[in-house]
Amino acid sequence: MMRLPVASNNMATVGYDEAIHMLEVGFKDGSIYQSLQVPAGV
Secondary structure (H helix, E strand, C coil): CCEEECCCCCEEEEEEECCCCEEEEEECCCCEEEECCCCCCC
């Protein structure tokens, strides 16, 4: 999955995997949040 940098106080990157409908958010503290079953239009 390719993650793109974002301008945010807390988030560092955001990515989306269309094959498994997963949204991934990387935070500046190094933690990663993954959410499944996210529609592509979100």
